[in-house]
Amino acid sequence: MTTSKNALTNNFSYLLHSNINHSEITLNASSPFHNPLFLQALEQQACVGANSGWQPHHIELPDHQLLFPSYLKSHSYGEYVFDWAWADAYQRYGLQYYPKLVTMQPFTPIGGQKHFGNALTDSAVSQLTDSVVDICQQQSLSSWHCNFIEQSFAEQLQSNGMMTRHGVQFEWHNQGYASFEDYVSRFTSRKRKTTNKERRVAISSVDEIVWRTGEDIDYQALEAFYLCYQTTYMKRGQKGYLSFGFFQQLAKQMGDNMLLVTAEKDQKIVASALFFFNQDNLYGRYWGCLQELDMLHFELCFYQGIEFAIAKGMQRFNPGTQGEHKLYRGFEPVTTYSSHYVARSDFSAAIKDFCLEEQRQIAQYAEQCKKLLPYKIQA
Structure with a gap:
Protein backbone atom coordinates (compact mmCIF):
# COMPACT_ATOMS: atom_id res chain seq x y z
CA MET A 1 0.00 0.00 0.00
CA GLU A 171 -38.97 4.06 5.97
CA TRP A 172 -41.07 1.50 7.80
CA HIS A 173 -40.24 0.86 11.44
CA ASN A 174 -41.16 -2.27 13.33
CA GLN A 175 -43.02 -1.48 16.56
CA GLY A 176 -42.99 -5.10 17.70
CA TYR A 177 -45.71 -6.22 15.28
CA ALA A 178 -46.75 -9.86 15.54
CA SER A 179 -48.15 -10.00 12.00
CA PHE A 180 -49.21 -7.84 9.09
CA GLU A 181 -52.73 -7.84 10.53
CA ASP A 182 -51.34 -6.50 13.80
CA TYR A 183 -49.55 -3.79 11.83
CA VAL A 184 -52.59 -2.52 9.90
CA SER A 185 -54.69 -2.65 13.08
CA ARG A 186 -52.81 0.55 13.99
CA PHE A 187 -54.29 2.28 10.89
CA THR A 188 -57.46 4.33 10.86
CA SER A 189 -60.46 2.28 9.77
CA ARG A 190 -60.69 3.84 6.30
CA LYS A 191 -56.99 3.42 5.53
CA ARG A 192 -56.96 -0.13 6.88
CA LYS A 193 -59.82 -1.05 4.54
CA THR A 194 -57.99 0.57 1.61
CA THR A 195 -54.80 -1.36 2.34
CA ASN A 196 -56.59 -4.68 2.71
CA LYS A 197 -58.46 -4.06 -0.55
CA GLU A 198 -55.21 -3.30 -2.38
CA ARG A 199 -53.78 -6.58 -1.16
CA ARG A 200 -56.84 -8.60 -2.18
CA VAL A 201 -56.80 -7.09 -5.68
CA ALA A 202 -53.09 -7.75 -6.16
CA ILE A 203 -53.04 -11.28 -4.77
CA SER A 204 -56.12 -12.32 -6.74
CA SER A 205 -54.48 -11.22 -10.00
CA VAL A 206 -51.78 -13.91 -9.81
CA ASP A 207 -51.61 -17.60 -8.91
CA GLU A 208 -48.82 -17.42 -6.34
CA ILE A 209 -46.33 -15.11 -4.66
CA VAL A 210 -43.02 -16.75 -3.71
CA TRP A 211 -40.12 -15.72 -1.45
CA ARG A 212 -36.64 -16.92 -2.44
CA THR A 213 -33.38 -16.43 -0.54
CA GLY A 214 -29.91 -17.97 -0.73
CA GLU A 215 -29.65 -21.02 -2.99
CA ASP A 216 -33.34 -20.78 -3.89
CA ILE A 217 -32.46 -17.78 -6.07
CA ASP A 218 -31.51 -20.08 -8.94
CA TYR A 219 -30.58 -19.21 -12.50
CA GLN A 220 -34.12 -19.50 -13.86
CA ALA A 221 -35.64 -17.26 -11.18
CA LEU A 222 -32.86 -14.70 -11.57
CA GLU A 223 -33.22 -14.72 -15.35
CA ALA A 224 -36.97 -14.12 -15.02
CA PHE A 225 -36.33 -11.29 -12.57
CA TYR A 226 -33.83 -9.67 -14.94
CA LEU A 227 -36.29 -9.81 -17.82
CA CYS A 228 -38.86 -8.03 -15.63
CA TYR A 229 -36.25 -5.49 -14.51
CA GLN A 230 -35.13 -4.56 -18.02
CA THR A 231 -38.64 -4.65 -19.46
CA THR A 232 -39.78 -2.03 -16.96
CA TYR A 233 -36.88 0.26 -17.92
CA MET A 234 -37.57 -0.28 -21.63
CA LYS A 235 -41.16 0.90 -21.16
CA ARG A 236 -39.66 4.28 -20.19
CA GLY A 237 -37.28 4.25 -23.13
CA GLN A 238 -34.29 3.48 -20.89
CA LYS A 239 -31.96 0.62 -20.02
CA GLY A 240 -31.25 -0.65 -16.52
CA TYR A 241 -27.87 0.35 -15.11
CA LEU A 242 -27.02 -3.14 -13.90
CA SER A 243 -26.11 -6.24 -15.88
CA PHE A 244 -27.33 -9.81 -15.53
CA GLY A 245 -23.78 -10.81 -14.66
CA PHE A 246 -23.83 -8.40 -11.72
CA PHE A 247 -26.96 -9.99 -10.26
CA GLN A 248 -25.55 -13.47 -10.92
CA GLN A 249 -22.34 -12.65 -9.07
CA LEU A 250 -24.23 -11.19 -6.11
CA ALA A 251 -26.57 -14.19 -5.93
CA LYS A 252 -23.54 -16.46 -5.79
CA GLN A 253 -21.53 -14.42 -3.28
CA MET A 254 -24.22 -12.63 -1.24
CA GLY A 255 -27.32 -14.76 -1.79
CA ASP A 256 -27.93 -15.13 1.94
CA ASN A 257 -28.44 -11.34 2.06
CA MET A 258 -30.91 -11.29 -0.84
CA LEU A 259 -34.68 -11.79 -1.04
CA LEU A 260 -36.35 -12.29 -4.40
CA VAL A 261 -40.14 -11.97 -4.33
CA THR A 262 -41.89 -13.21 -7.47
CA ALA A 263 -45.49 -13.14 -8.64
CA GLU A 264 -46.35 -16.14 -10.79
CA LYS A 265 -49.23 -16.67 -13.18
CA ASP A 266 -49.81 -19.64 -15.50
CA GLN A 267 -46.49 -21.09 -14.29
CA LYS A 268 -44.61 -17.99 -15.37
CA ILE A 269 -42.99 -15.19 -13.35
CA VAL A 270 -44.80 -12.01 -14.40
CA ALA A 271 -43.40 -9.59 -11.81
CA SER A 272 -40.60 -9.54 -9.27
CA ALA A 273 -38.90 -7.43 -6.63
CA LEU A 274 -35.35 -7.87 -5.35
CA PHE A 275 -34.44 -6.90 -1.78
CA PHE A 276 -31.26 -7.02 0.30
CA PHE A 277 -31.17 -7.51 4.04
CA ASN A 278 -29.04 -8.01 7.12
CA GLN A 279 -30.06 -8.95 10.62
CA ASP A 280 -32.01 -5.79 11.42
CA ASN A 281 -32.74 -4.07 8.11
CA LEU A 282 -34.47 -4.77 4.83
CA TYR A 283 -33.80 -2.75 1.67
CA GLY A 284 -36.07 -2.72 -1.36
CA ARG A 285 -34.01 -2.18 -4.49
CA TYR A 286 -35.21 -3.43 -7.91
CA TRP A 287 -38.65 -4.06 -9.38
CA GLY A 288 -39.97 -5.10 -12.74
CA CYS A 289 -43.00 -6.65 -14.42
CA LEU A 290 -44.06 -8.18 -17.72
CA GLN A 291 -47.75 -7.41 -17.16
CA GLU A 292 -49.27 -4.31 -15.57
CA LEU A 293 -51.49 -5.90 -12.94
CA ASP A 294 -53.45 -3.64 -10.60
CA MET A 295 -51.79 -3.01 -7.22
CA LEU A 296 -49.13 -5.67 -7.80
CA HIS A 297 -46.26 -3.18 -7.49
CA PHE A 298 -47.46 -2.15 -4.03
CA GLU A 299 -47.90 -5.79 -2.99
CA LEU A 300 -44.46 -6.99 -4.05
CA CYS A 301 -42.42 -3.91 -3.21
CA PHE A 302 -44.09 -2.83 0.05
CA TYR A 303 -46.50 -5.28 1.65
CA GLN A 304 -44.46 -8.43 1.02
CA GLY A 305 -41.41 -6.61 2.35
CA ILE A 306 -43.25 -5.64 5.52
CA GLU A 307 -44.42 -9.24 6.00
CA PHE A 308 -40.85 -10.50 5.54
CA ALA A 309 -39.46 -7.93 7.99
CA ILE A 310 -42.06 -8.84 10.61
CA ALA A 311 -41.42 -12.57 10.13
CA LYS A 312 -37.66 -12.10 10.56
CA GLY A 313 -37.89 -9.60 13.43
CA MET A 314 -36.22 -6.82 11.45
CA GLN A 315 -36.44 -3.30 12.83
CA ARG A 316 -36.41 -1.21 9.66
CA PHE A 317 -37.44 -1.44 6.01
CA ASN A 318 -36.14 1.09 3.49
CA PRO A 319 -38.11 0.47 0.27
CA GLY A 320 -36.05 2.79 -1.94
CA THR A 321 -35.82 6.49 -2.57
CA GLN A 322 -38.63 8.94 -3.41
CA GLY A 323 -42.35 8.22 -3.64
CA GLU A 324 -44.90 9.98 -1.43
CA HIS A 325 -47.29 7.08 -2.07
CA LYS A 326 -45.23 5.20 0.53
CA LEU A 327 -46.65 7.47 3.25
CA TYR A 328 -50.18 6.09 2.79
CA ARG A 329 -48.78 2.61 3.45
CA GLY A 330 -47.06 3.51 6.71
CA PHE A 331 -43.55 4.50 5.62
CA GLU A 332 -42.43 7.46 7.74
CA PRO A 333 -40.28 10.40 6.57
Whole structure:
Protein backbone atom coordinates (compact mmCIF):
# COMPACT_ATOMS: atom_id res chain seq x y z
CA MET A 1 0.00 0.00 0.00
CA THR A 2 1.16 3.48 -0.75
CA THR A 3 2.36 5.64 2.13
CA SER A 4 1.60 9.04 0.60
CA LYS A 5 -0.68 11.50 2.39
CA ASN A 6 -3.53 10.53 0.11
CA ALA A 7 -3.77 8.36 -2.95
CA LEU A 8 -6.25 7.26 -5.56
CA THR A 9 -6.74 3.73 -6.77
CA ASN A 10 -8.89 2.73 -9.72
CA ASN A 11 -9.64 -0.83 -8.58
CA PHE A 12 -11.67 -1.58 -5.48
CA SER A 13 -10.80 -5.28 -5.61
CA TYR A 14 -7.38 -4.55 -4.16
CA LEU A 15 -9.00 -3.94 -0.75
CA LEU A 16 -9.38 -7.67 -0.32
CA HIS A 17 -5.59 -7.99 -0.48
CA SER A 18 -4.51 -4.76 1.22
CA ASN A 19 -3.31 -4.39 4.78
CA ILE A 20 -6.44 -2.50 5.80
CA ASN A 21 -8.04 -4.66 8.47
CA HIS A 22 -11.03 -6.06 6.61
CA SER A 23 -11.56 -9.29 8.56
CA GLU A 24 -14.70 -7.91 10.18
CA ILE A 25 -15.85 -5.61 7.36
CA THR A 26 -18.78 -7.80 6.34
CA LEU A 27 -19.76 -8.59 9.93
CA ASN A 28 -19.81 -4.91 10.92
CA ALA A 29 -21.16 -3.52 7.65
CA SER A 30 -23.84 -0.87 8.10
CA SER A 31 -25.76 -2.39 5.17
CA PRO A 32 -25.31 -5.20 2.61
CA PHE A 33 -24.06 -2.55 0.18
CA HIS A 34 -21.23 -1.64 2.54
CA ASN A 35 -19.49 -4.83 1.55
CA PRO A 36 -16.41 -5.29 -0.66
CA LEU A 37 -18.24 -7.99 -2.59
CA PHE A 38 -20.99 -5.59 -3.68
CA LEU A 39 -18.56 -2.95 -4.95
CA GLN A 40 -16.25 -5.55 -6.44
CA ALA A 41 -19.15 -7.01 -8.45
CA LEU A 42 -19.97 -3.56 -9.85
CA GLU A 43 -16.40 -3.27 -11.13
CA GLN A 44 -15.94 -6.84 -12.33
CA GLN A 45 -19.25 -6.81 -14.24
CA ALA A 46 -18.53 -3.39 -15.83
CA CYS A 47 -21.49 -1.63 -14.20
CA VAL A 48 -18.93 1.03 -13.30
CA GLY A 49 -15.87 1.90 -15.34
CA ALA A 50 -15.72 1.75 -19.14
CA ASN A 51 -18.39 4.07 -20.60
CA SER A 52 -20.66 4.05 -17.56
CA GLY A 53 -19.75 7.54 -16.39
CA TRP A 54 -18.59 6.06 -13.07
CA GLN A 55 -14.79 5.77 -13.11
CA PRO A 56 -13.42 4.15 -9.91
CA HIS A 57 -11.19 6.70 -8.18
CA HIS A 58 -11.11 5.55 -4.58
CA ILE A 59 -9.63 7.78 -1.88
CA GLU A 60 -7.11 6.15 0.41
CA LEU A 61 -5.76 7.61 3.67
CA PRO A 62 -2.95 5.22 4.64
CA ASP A 63 -2.04 7.17 7.80
CA HIS A 64 -5.47 6.38 9.21
CA GLN A 65 -6.01 3.01 7.48
CA LEU A 66 -9.09 4.30 5.66
CA LEU A 67 -10.50 3.80 2.20
CA PHE A 68 -13.45 5.74 0.72
CA PRO A 69 -14.96 4.12 -2.39
CA SER A 70 -15.25 7.04 -4.82
CA TYR A 71 -15.86 7.69 -8.49
CA LEU A 72 -15.13 10.31 -11.11
CA LYS A 73 -18.48 11.20 -12.65
CA SER A 74 -19.16 12.58 -16.12
CA HIS A 75 -22.88 12.98 -15.37
CA SER A 76 -25.22 13.00 -12.35
CA TYR A 77 -27.28 9.88 -13.06
CA GLY A 78 -27.61 7.15 -10.44
CA GLU A 79 -26.81 9.35 -7.43
CA TYR A 80 -30.25 10.49 -6.17
CA VAL A 81 -28.85 13.66 -4.60
CA PHE A 82 -29.76 15.94 -7.44
CA ASP A 83 -27.31 18.63 -8.54
CA TRP A 84 -28.49 19.18 -12.12
CA ALA A 85 -29.20 22.85 -11.32
CA TRP A 86 -25.61 23.29 -10.17
CA ALA A 87 -24.35 21.78 -13.43
CA ASP A 88 -26.69 24.05 -15.42
CA ALA A 89 -25.37 27.12 -13.58
CA TYR A 90 -21.80 26.18 -14.50
CA GLN A 91 -22.80 25.70 -18.12
CA ARG A 92 -24.51 29.11 -18.30
CA TYR A 93 -21.22 30.70 -17.29
CA GLY A 94 -19.27 28.67 -19.83
CA LEU A 95 -17.67 26.44 -17.19
CA GLN A 96 -17.29 22.68 -16.93
CA TYR A 97 -19.09 21.01 -14.00
CA TYR A 98 -17.96 17.52 -15.02
CA PRO A 99 -15.93 15.63 -14.10
CA LYS A 100 -16.71 15.70 -10.40
CA LEU A 101 -15.79 13.30 -7.59
CA VAL A 102 -18.49 11.30 -5.76
CA THR A 103 -18.12 9.12 -2.66
CA MET A 104 -21.00 6.64 -2.35
CA GLN A 105 -22.10 3.16 -3.37
CA PRO A 106 -23.12 3.59 -7.03
CA PHE A 107 -26.85 3.48 -7.80
CA THR A 108 -27.54 2.93 -4.09
CA PRO A 109 -29.23 5.74 -2.14
CA ILE A 110 -28.83 4.02 1.22
CA GLY A 111 -27.55 5.81 4.32
CA GLY A 112 -24.69 4.42 6.36
CA GLN A 113 -20.94 4.17 6.35
CA LYS A 114 -19.06 5.23 3.25
CA HIS A 115 -15.60 4.08 4.32
CA PHE A 116 -13.64 0.94 5.13
CA GLY A 117 -11.05 0.69 7.85
CA ASN A 118 -10.71 2.46 11.18
CA ALA A 119 -13.13 4.78 12.96
CA LEU A 120 -13.63 8.29 11.62
CA THR A 121 -11.72 10.34 14.14
CA ASP A 122 -11.70 14.13 13.88
CA SER A 123 -8.09 13.91 12.70
CA ALA A 124 -9.01 11.46 9.96
CA VAL A 125 -11.94 13.57 8.75
CA SER A 126 -9.71 16.66 8.71
CA GLN A 127 -7.19 14.83 6.55
CA LEU A 128 -10.00 13.58 4.29
CA THR A 129 -11.24 17.11 3.63
CA ASP A 130 -7.69 18.35 2.99
CA SER A 131 -7.22 15.46 0.57
CA VAL A 132 -10.46 16.19 -1.24
CA VAL A 133 -9.46 19.81 -1.77
CA ASP A 134 -6.03 18.71 -3.06
CA ILE A 135 -7.53 16.12 -5.41
CA CYS A 136 -10.05 18.56 -6.87
CA GLN A 137 -7.35 21.18 -7.44
CA GLN A 138 -4.80 18.76 -8.89
CA GLN A 139 -7.27 17.10 -11.25
CA SER A 140 -9.37 20.18 -12.11
CA LEU A 141 -12.54 18.71 -10.63
CA SER A 142 -15.46 21.03 -9.97
CA SER A 143 -16.61 19.42 -6.74
CA TRP A 144 -16.80 16.50 -4.33
CA HIS A 145 -20.04 14.91 -3.13
CA CYS A 146 -20.34 12.41 -0.27
CA ASN A 147 -23.90 11.11 -0.48
CA PHE A 148 -26.23 9.34 1.95
CA ILE A 149 -23.98 9.46 4.97
CA GLU A 150 -24.60 9.21 8.68
CA GLN A 151 -25.57 12.42 10.45
CA SER A 152 -22.50 12.31 12.69
CA PHE A 153 -20.18 12.12 9.66
CA ALA A 154 -22.04 15.01 8.00
CA GLU A 155 -21.50 17.08 11.13
CA GLN A 156 -17.78 16.24 11.17
CA LEU A 157 -17.44 17.23 7.53
CA GLN A 158 -19.36 20.45 8.11
CA SER A 159 -16.96 21.32 10.93
CA ASN A 160 -14.23 21.06 8.32
CA GLY A 161 -15.87 23.45 5.88
CA MET A 162 -18.03 21.09 3.82
CA MET A 163 -21.64 22.00 2.95
CA THR A 164 -24.51 19.79 4.12
CA ARG A 165 -27.63 18.89 2.17
CA HIS A 166 -30.73 17.27 3.61
CA GLY A 167 -33.21 15.04 1.85
CA VAL A 168 -36.18 12.86 2.77
CA GLN A 169 -36.74 9.15 2.37
CA PHE A 170 -39.59 7.02 3.66
CA GLU A 171 -38.97 4.06 5.97
CA TRP A 172 -41.07 1.50 7.80
CA HIS A 173 -40.24 0.86 11.44
CA ASN A 174 -41.16 -2.27 13.33
CA GLN A 175 -43.02 -1.48 16.56
CA GLY A 176 -42.99 -5.10 17.70
CA TYR A 177 -45.71 -6.22 15.28
CA ALA A 178 -46.75 -9.86 15.54
CA SER A 179 -48.15 -10.00 12.00
CA PHE A 180 -49.21 -7.84 9.09
CA GLU A 181 -52.73 -7.84 10.53
CA ASP A 182 -51.34 -6.50 13.80
CA TYR A 183 -49.55 -3.79 11.83
CA VAL A 184 -52.59 -2.52 9.90
CA SER A 185 -54.69 -2.65 13.08
CA ARG A 186 -52.81 0.55 13.99
CA PHE A 187 -54.29 2.28 10.89
CA THR A 188 -57.46 4.33 10.86
CA SER A 189 -60.46 2.28 9.77
CA ARG A 190 -60.69 3.84 6.30
CA LYS A 191 -56.99 3.42 5.53
CA ARG A 192 -56.96 -0.13 6.88
CA LYS A 193 -59.82 -1.05 4.54
CA THR A 194 -57.99 0.57 1.61
CA THR A 195 -54.80 -1.36 2.34
CA ASN A 196 -56.59 -4.68 2.71
CA LYS A 197 -58.46 -4.06 -0.55
CA GLU A 198 -55.21 -3.30 -2.38
CA ARG A 199 -53.78 -6.58 -1.16
CA ARG A 200 -56.84 -8.60 -2.18
CA VAL A 201 -56.80 -7.09 -5.68
CA ALA A 202 -53.09 -7.75 -6.16
CA ILE A 203 -53.04 -11.28 -4.77
CA SER A 204 -56.12 -12.32 -6.74
CA SER A 205 -54.48 -11.22 -10.00
CA VAL A 206 -51.78 -13.91 -9.81
CA ASP A 207 -51.61 -17.60 -8.91
CA GLU A 208 -48.82 -17.42 -6.34
CA ILE A 209 -46.33 -15.11 -4.66
CA VAL A 210 -43.02 -16.75 -3.71
CA TRP A 211 -40.12 -15.72 -1.45
CA ARG A 212 -36.64 -16.92 -2.44
CA THR A 213 -33.38 -16.43 -0.54
CA GLY A 214 -29.91 -17.97 -0.73
CA GLU A 215 -29.65 -21.02 -2.99
CA ASP A 216 -33.34 -20.78 -3.89
CA ILE A 217 -32.46 -17.78 -6.07
CA ASP A 218 -31.51 -20.08 -8.94
CA TYR A 219 -30.58 -19.21 -12.50
CA GLN A 220 -34.12 -19.50 -13.86
CA ALA A 221 -35.64 -17.26 -11.18
CA LEU A 222 -32.86 -14.70 -11.57
CA GLU A 223 -33.22 -14.72 -15.35
CA ALA A 224 -36.97 -14.12 -15.02
CA PHE A 225 -36.33 -11.29 -12.57
CA TYR A 226 -33.83 -9.67 -14.94
CA LEU A 227 -36.29 -9.81 -17.82
CA CYS A 228 -38.86 -8.03 -15.63
CA TYR A 229 -36.25 -5.49 -14.51
CA GLN A 230 -35.13 -4.56 -18.02
CA THR A 231 -38.64 -4.65 -19.46
CA THR A 232 -39.78 -2.03 -16.96
CA TYR A 233 -36.88 0.26 -17.92
CA MET A 234 -37.57 -0.28 -21.63
CA LYS A 235 -41.16 0.90 -21.16
CA ARG A 236 -39.66 4.28 -20.19
CA GLY A 237 -37.28 4.25 -23.13
CA GLN A 238 -34.29 3.48 -20.89
CA LYS A 239 -31.96 0.62 -20.02
CA GLY A 240 -31.25 -0.65 -16.52
CA TYR A 241 -27.87 0.35 -15.11
CA LEU A 242 -27.02 -3.14 -13.90
CA SER A 243 -26.11 -6.24 -15.88
CA PHE A 244 -27.33 -9.81 -15.53
CA GLY A 245 -23.78 -10.81 -14.66
CA PHE A 246 -23.83 -8.40 -11.72
CA PHE A 247 -26.96 -9.99 -10.26
CA GLN A 248 -25.55 -13.47 -10.92
CA GLN A 249 -22.34 -12.65 -9.07
CA LEU A 250 -24.23 -11.19 -6.11
CA ALA A 251 -26.57 -14.19 -5.93
CA LYS A 252 -23.54 -16.46 -5.79
CA GLN A 253 -21.53 -14.42 -3.28
CA MET A 254 -24.22 -12.63 -1.24
CA GLY A 255 -27.32 -14.76 -1.79
CA ASP A 256 -27.93 -15.13 1.94
CA ASN A 257 -28.44 -11.34 2.06
CA MET A 258 -30.91 -11.29 -0.84
CA LEU A 259 -34.68 -11.79 -1.04
CA LEU A 260 -36.35 -12.29 -4.40
CA VAL A 261 -40.14 -11.97 -4.33
CA THR A 262 -41.89 -13.21 -7.47
CA ALA A 263 -45.49 -13.14 -8.64
CA GLU A 264 -46.35 -16.14 -10.79
CA LYS A 265 -49.23 -16.67 -13.18
CA ASP A 266 -49.81 -19.64 -15.50
CA GLN A 267 -46.49 -21.09 -14.29
CA LYS A 268 -44.61 -17.99 -15.37
CA ILE A 269 -42.99 -15.19 -13.35
CA VAL A 270 -44.80 -12.01 -14.40
CA ALA A 271 -43.40 -9.59 -11.81
CA SER A 272 -40.60 -9.54 -9.27
CA ALA A 273 -38.90 -7.43 -6.63
CA LEU A 274 -35.35 -7.87 -5.35
CA PHE A 275 -34.44 -6.90 -1.78
CA PHE A 276 -31.26 -7.02 0.30
CA PHE A 277 -31.17 -7.51 4.04
CA ASN A 278 -29.04 -8.01 7.12
CA GLN A 279 -30.06 -8.95 10.62
CA ASP A 280 -32.01 -5.79 11.42
CA ASN A 281 -32.74 -4.07 8.11
CA LEU A 282 -34.47 -4.77 4.83
CA TYR A 283 -33.80 -2.75 1.67
CA GLY A 284 -36.07 -2.72 -1.36
CA ARG A 285 -34.01 -2.18 -4.49
CA TYR A 286 -35.21 -3.43 -7.91
CA TRP A 287 -38.65 -4.06 -9.38
CA GLY A 288 -39.97 -5.10 -12.74
CA CYS A 289 -43.00 -6.65 -14.42
CA LEU A 290 -44.06 -8.18 -17.72
CA GLN A 291 -47.75 -7.41 -17.16
CA GLU A 292 -49.27 -4.31 -15.57
CA LEU A 293 -51.49 -5.90 -12.94
CA ASP A 294 -53.45 -3.64 -10.60
CA MET A 295 -51.79 -3.01 -7.22
CA LEU A 296 -49.13 -5.67 -7.80
CA HIS A 297 -46.26 -3.18 -7.49
CA PHE A 298 -47.46 -2.15 -4.03
CA GLU A 299 -47.90 -5.79 -2.99
CA LEU A 300 -44.46 -6.99 -4.05
CA CYS A 301 -42.42 -3.91 -3.21
CA PHE A 302 -44.09 -2.83 0.05
CA TYR A 303 -46.50 -5.28 1.65
CA GLN A 304 -44.46 -8.43 1.02
CA GLY A 305 -41.41 -6.61 2.35
CA ILE A 306 -43.25 -5.64 5.52
CA GLU A 307 -44.42 -9.24 6.00
CA PHE A 308 -40.85 -10.50 5.54
CA ALA A 309 -39.46 -7.93 7.99
CA ILE A 310 -42.06 -8.84 10.61
CA ALA A 311 -41.42 -12.57 10.13
CA LYS A 312 -37.66 -12.10 10.56
CA GLY A 313 -37.89 -9.60 13.43
CA MET A 314 -36.22 -6.82 11.45
CA GLN A 315 -36.44 -3.30 12.83
CA ARG A 316 -36.41 -1.21 9.66
CA PHE A 317 -37.44 -1.44 6.01
CA ASN A 318 -36.14 1.09 3.49
CA PRO A 319 -38.11 0.47 0.27
CA GLY A 320 -36.05 2.79 -1.94
CA THR A 321 -35.82 6.49 -2.57
CA GLN A 322 -38.63 8.94 -3.41
CA GLY A 323 -42.35 8.22 -3.64
CA GLU A 324 -44.90 9.98 -1.43
CA HIS A 325 -47.29 7.08 -2.07
CA LYS A 326 -45.23 5.20 0.53
CA LEU A 327 -46.65 7.47 3.25
CA TYR A 328 -50.18 6.09 2.79
CA ARG A 329 -48.78 2.61 3.45
CA GLY A 330 -47.06 3.51 6.71
CA PHE A 331 -43.55 4.50 5.62
CA GLU A 332 -42.43 7.46 7.74
CA PRO A 333 -40.28 10.40 6.57
CA VAL A 334 -36.65 10.33 7.68
CA THR A 335 -33.92 12.87 6.98
CA THR A 336 -30.96 11.94 4.79
CA TYR A 337 -27.58 13.68 4.78
CA SER A 338 -24.92 14.40 2.19
CA SER A 339 -21.83 16.63 2.19
CA HIS A 340 -20.40 18.71 -0.62
CA TYR A 341 -17.32 20.70 -1.57
CA VAL A 342 -17.38 23.13 -4.51
CA ALA A 343 -13.96 24.24 -5.65
CA ARG A 344 -14.88 27.67 -7.06
CA SER A 345 -15.48 30.12 -4.22
CA ASP A 346 -17.84 32.28 -6.31
CA PHE A 347 -20.18 29.33 -6.83
CA SER A 348 -19.59 27.85 -3.37
CA ALA A 349 -21.10 30.85 -1.57
CA ALA A 350 -24.31 30.73 -3.60
CA ILE A 351 -24.62 26.95 -3.25
CA LYS A 352 -24.13 27.19 0.52
CA ASP A 353 -27.06 29.60 0.72
CA PHE A 354 -29.09 27.21 -1.41
CA CYS A 355 -28.30 24.29 0.93
CA LEU A 356 -29.35 26.25 4.01
CA GLU A 357 -32.66 27.26 2.44
CA GLU A 358 -33.19 23.72 1.19
CA GLN A 359 -32.72 22.38 4.74
CA ARG A 360 -35.54 24.61 5.96
CA GLN A 361 -37.80 23.47 3.13
CA ILE A 362 -36.97 19.81 3.77
CA ALA A 363 -37.85 20.17 7.45
CA GLN A 364 -41.22 21.70 6.55
CA TYR A 365 -41.85 19.01 3.94
CA ALA A 366 -41.11 16.22 6.44
CA GLU A 367 -43.63 17.69 8.89
CA GLN A 368 -46.25 17.88 6.15
CA CYS A 369 -45.57 14.26 5.20
CA LYS A 370 -46.28 13.07 8.74
CA LYS A 371 -49.86 14.29 8.35
CA LEU A 372 -50.41 11.77 5.54
CA LEU A 373 -49.49 8.70 7.58
CA PRO A 374 -52.31 6.17 8.06
CA TYR A 375 -51.88 5.62 11.79
CA LYS A 376 -54.53 6.34 14.38
CA ILE A 377 -53.84 9.44 16.45
CA GLN A 378 -52.53 8.32 19.81
CA ALA A 379 -54.29 9.76 22.83
